[in-house]
Amino acid sequence: MNVPLLDLQPQYAELKDETDAVIAEVCASQRFILGPQVEAFEAEVATYCGTQCAVGVSSGTDALIVSLMAAGVGPGDEVITSPFTFFGTAGSIARVGAKPVFVDCGSSCFNLEPEQIEAAITEKTKAIMPIDLFGQMADMRSIMEIAGERNLAVIEDSAQSIGAAHHGLKTGQYADLTTFSFFPSKNLGGFGDGGMVVTDNVELASKCKALRMHGETQRYHHQLIGGNFRLDALQAAILRVKLRYLDKWSAQRRGNADYYNERLMETPVIAPVVYDFNESIYNQYTVRIPDGRRDTVQAHLSEAGIGCAVYYPIPLHLQECFAYLGHSRGDFPESEQACTEVLSLPIYPELTDAQQDAVVAALLECCG
Numbered sequence: 001m002n003v004p005l006l007d008l009q010p011q012y013a014e015l016k017d018e019t020d021a022v023i024a025e026v027c028a029s030q031r032f033i034l035g036p037q038v039e040a041f042e043a044e045v046a047t048y049c050g051t052q053c054a055v056g057v058s059s060g061t062d063a064l065i066v067s068l069m070a071a072g073v074g075p076g077d078e079v080i081t082s083p084f085t086f087f088g089t090a091g092s093i094a095r096v097g098a099k100p101v102f103v104d105c106g107s108s109c110f111n112l113e114p115e116q117i118e119a120a121i122t123e124k125t126k127a128i129m130p131i132d133l134f135g136q137m138a139d140m141r142s143i144m145e146i147a148g149e150r151n152l153a154v155i156e157d158s159a160q161s162i163g164a165a166h167h168g169l170k171t172g173q174y175a176d177l178t179t180f181s182f183f184p185s186k187n188l189g190g191f192g193d194g195g196m197v198v199t200d201n202v203e204l205a206s207k208c209k210a211l212r213m214h215g216e217t218q219r220y221h222h223q224l225i226g227g228n229f230r231l232d233a234l235q236a237a238i239l240r241v242k243l244r245y246l247d248k249w250s251a252q253r254r255g256n257a258d259y260y261n262e263r264l265m266e267t268p269v270i271a272p273v274v275y276d277f278n279e280s281i282y283n284q285y286t287v288r289i290p291d292g293r294r295d296t297v298q299a300h301l302s303e304a305g306i307g308c309a310v311y312y313p314i315p316l317h318l319q320e321c322f323a324y325l326g327h328s329r330g331d332f333p334e335s336e337q338a339c340t341e342v343l344s345l346p347i348y349p350e351l352t353d354a355q356q357d358a359v360v361a362a363l364l365e366c367c368g
């Protein structure tokens, strides 16, 4: 049986009538940039996350860039983040002229460890950028304590984790600014690129709004230099439909994860660790395959028609473009080890038990 890593077709089929209708509505209005659909979507995301403000932007990466700019991060500043993440996290820090300062991820879950952050703080540190990797929030309560003592801004890269919770509070309710991505493969995905910044800080929100329009506060009056970071009305209209299903999909993802967790106990494959105080939405279901066997297992699964992928094969401190930071192999051992052990398995909401059985069977064949 072929099991794709992600199949967006069932979700599209489920919502086709609804999405077709709103697409037609936007086309009839001929208002494609910002406007009422984007405003309504912003209000709905703010309500969903329990935050005061939400600002729609052009992508998850642009949400990070706009947040960094709004927080006043620029040349000469240091921003602490993890080397085990999607490139966009550290790329955005460098893009605004600041220096990404890496801190190793934890050994069990893949997020920043608060204890390690303290040791990396210098007088140049301006912000901390934790990542909610694979659907599970970083230890935001502890991170906010550290940031509060030192007066640092916290920008949470939650591109993979809208809807996740930490000590009962959703992503968005901890950091100064929290960012989401609506890239089609994310748990809340549009029909193209899109992103959002959520915050309780009204001043930061209005700065983000100005920055997405070339820093314009009033037509043709620019107090800041921003960019074109706007969200399309079509994406907002489609995402408004999808947002109504998000909790159902998250529950289905968790159900799929429970099923795998149980079945994988029979194998040497290590199921993802979720802290007691966290509720994951399993954007990815990422296992560890130790002892240098990951690549063999991946090859076997691919041959058996099981979709799987390595998020991420190279830690960011070893990327060519960050050579100027002067890191070498061995600097962040947990991140480096994660890169050699991780494998993400199909977890999308509509996955059937039979498909999951096929995934487990293929795993048992090569590492039973």
Ligand SMILES: *Cc1c(COP(=O)(O)O)cnc(C)c1O
Pocket (backbone or CB within 6 Å): 059, 060, 061, 062, 085, 086, 088, 089, 131, 157, 159, 160, 181, 182, 183, 193, 194, 195
């Ligand atoms: C997807 C992702 C981004 C970037 O989002 P885009 O919408 O593709 O720009 C940033 N950070 C993380 C952790 C991501 O997974």
